[in-house]
Amino acid sequence: MSKKIVLIDAFSTIHVGNGALLDNxxxxxxxxxxxxxxxxxxxxxxxxxxxxxxxxxxVFSNYPRSNFSKLIWAxxxxxxxxxxxxxxxxxxxxxxxxLGARYRKIANAIAESxxxxxxxxxSINDHLAPQMYMRCYLFYLCIKLGKDFYVFPQSIGPIxxxxxxxxxxxxxxxxxxxxCRDMDSFRLSQEIWKGEPVDVxxxxxxxxxxxxxxxxxxxxxxxxxxxxGITLSDVPNEIAGSAGYYEKMVKSICQSLNSDxxxxxxxxxxxxxxxxSRDYExxxxxxxxxxxxxxxxxxxxxxxxxxxxxxxxxxxxxxxISSRMHVGILATSAAVPTIMLNTQHKIRGYMxxxxxxxxVIEYDEIESRLPALVARCMEPTQHSxxxxxxxxxxxxxxxxxxxxxxAT
Numbered sequence: 001m002s003k004k005i006v007l008i009d010a011f012s013t014i015h016v017g018n019g020a021l022l023d024n025x026x027x028x029x030x031x032x033x034x035x036x037x038x039x040x041x042x043x044x045x046x047x048x049x050x051x052x053x054x055x056x057x058x059v060f061s062n063y064p065r066s067n068f069s070k071l072i073w074a075x076x077x078x079x080x081x082x083x084x085x086x087x088x089x090x091x092x093x094x095x096x097x098x099l100g101a102r103y104r105k106i107a108n109a110i111a112e113s114x115x116x117x118x119x120x121x122x123s124i125n126d127h128l129a130p131q132m133y134m135r136c137y138l139f140y141l142c143i144k145l146g147k148d149f150y151v152f153p154q155s156i157g158p159i160x161x162x163x164x165x166x167x168x169x170x171x172x173x174x175x176x177x178x179x180c181r182d183m184d185s186f187r188l189s190q191e192i193w194k195g196e197p198v199d200v201x202x203x204x205x206x207x208x209x210x211x212x213x214x215x216x217x218x219x220x221x222x223x224x225x226x227x228x229g230i231t232l233s234d235v236p237n238e239i240a241g242s243a244g245y246y247e248k249m250v251k252s253i254c255q256s257l258n259s260d261x262x263x264x265x266x267x268x269x270x271x272x273x274x275x276x277s278r279d280y281e282x283x284x285x286x287x288x289x290x291x292x293x294x295x296x297x298x299x300x301x302x303x304x305x306x307x308x309x310x311x312x313x314x315x316x317x318x319x320x321i322s323s324r325m326h327v328g329i330l331a332t333s334a335a336v337p338t339i340m341l342n343t344q345h346k347i348r349g350y351m352x353x354x355x356x357x358x359x360v361i362e363y364d365e366i367e368s369r370l371p372a373l374v375a376r377c378m379e380p381t382q383h384s385x386x387x388x389x390x391x392x393x394x395x396x397x398x399x400x401x402x403x404x405x406x407a408t
Contacts, residue, residue: 005029005038006113008106009120009135010058012044013304014277016269017207017326018121019047020307024206025119025152026052031407039109046273047304056109059102060131070130076100077134081107085141115150116142121205121326122155122346126164136171143174153181153203153401155346157188165192172198179203179405182349203404204353207307207329208397215312218265220298225263226318226378228253229331232286233270233323234278235343245323248366249341250286253321254293256374263296265317269327271304279324319377325350332356335391337377339370354393 007026013019022040030036039054043061059080064073080103087097088111099107110116116139122128123135143149149172156178159165172178173196180186186202193200220227230253232246257264266287270279280302290297300313311330314320320331323341331338332354340360342348351360359377361369376382402408 002035002037003033003114004112005033005035005115005117006041006109007038007117007119008041008058008138009118009123010040010042010044010048011120013042013047013306014044014271014273016305016307016310016330017324018044019310020207020210020326020330021119021121021152021205022048023307024209025117028152028206028209028402028405028407029115029117031402032405033115039113041106041109044273051306054109056105057102059100059106063131074130074134078137081138081141084111085145088145110142110145110147113147115148117150117152118154119152119206120154124151124154124156124159124168126157126159126161129161129164132164133167136168139175140171143172149175151175151178152405153179153205154185155182155344156180156185156192159188159192168192169196174198177201181205182346184345184349201404204397204401205326205329205350206401206405207326208333208394209401210307210311210330210333212308212311212315212334214315215309216316218298218313218316220263220265220296221316223263223296225261225296227263227265227316228257229265229267229314229317229320229336230283230286231267231269231320231322231324231327232279232282233268233343234282235323245341245363245366246282246286249321249323249370250289252367252370253374254290254295256371257295259293259295262318264290264298265313266290266297266299267310267313267320267327268300268302269310269322269324271302273304276302318383319374321374332390333394333397335387335394337383337386337390339373339377341366354390354397356390356393 010022011018040052041056041058043058045055045057080099084107175198177199179201180189189200266283268280268283270277287299314331315334317336320336320338322328325347328340340347342360348360351357
């Protein structure tokens, strides 16, 4: 009998990286458990309608901003899911459940499932508390209800509160498997769940298995020059040393490229359904500055773009420079020479996995190292060797992910 799966913590696909997690987690879960009976609980149902058959809106999609509203919201969260647990344990029919509309749909999907999988990428993180505690409470209820619970490859941590470590040990000790996508997360998870029945396993990010078709439809690809794709982004609040990084990036790239030979495609990777994201605003500013330096420049439209389309565009690039991890993974997985700014430790961890750590720069190295790395990537022999190396490493990563997760 085919198993029913629920993918939870699918964040908004208007962030390309979250789309890559969803697309590839869905594919891998389908192959691993030999079923297409998969429901997706996502904070972005509109973007994913038509792409997946069973879409359910996550309650976290309307998480409030003010502290008082958060307190009320959290109280309702714990009440609704605690009631759901009691209903299930007492065998109360679903038609008699008194739950909020969104909670009821999620509860129904979990109740009818055999397997629940968290695919967020990074929800187990003290910077994301108190949401982390609420999500982990739901994980715990799923386990107590007899569901096979998995944490698909994620960055676990940073966890800097001793109470968080104790809570995580309690909530997830009886999960089936926690897959960690970087070595820091793996070591932390081994420490937290040491001696517990849950399997803690190292596994590369699922985005390395992304598939796509090359897309050369943008006008920039007809200019007769080498196209350099660039993703610049808003910096997470917890990242130190990032002041002035944007200006340094633009200045160094302008100094490294020749407008007669190179053109630029700005590739924001984080969007909004209405309005303009901070990432898109930053990329628009860079677009204007590159124009002022006489470069031919194009910017992606301000609308959601799915990871297969995004990677398809990347396949036509000569070089990609990124401050976001997952679009960097998509580029390297497409064998495009890629330079990554280490905005978070997980970026260096991924690039080390594919033996490309030399192509990672820190904030304080932008001016000193970026020009030399760009020149290195542009050199014909080095460029060809890098493409071959990336192709080989991606095949290795793909095989590793599918084998570890059990999808082969």
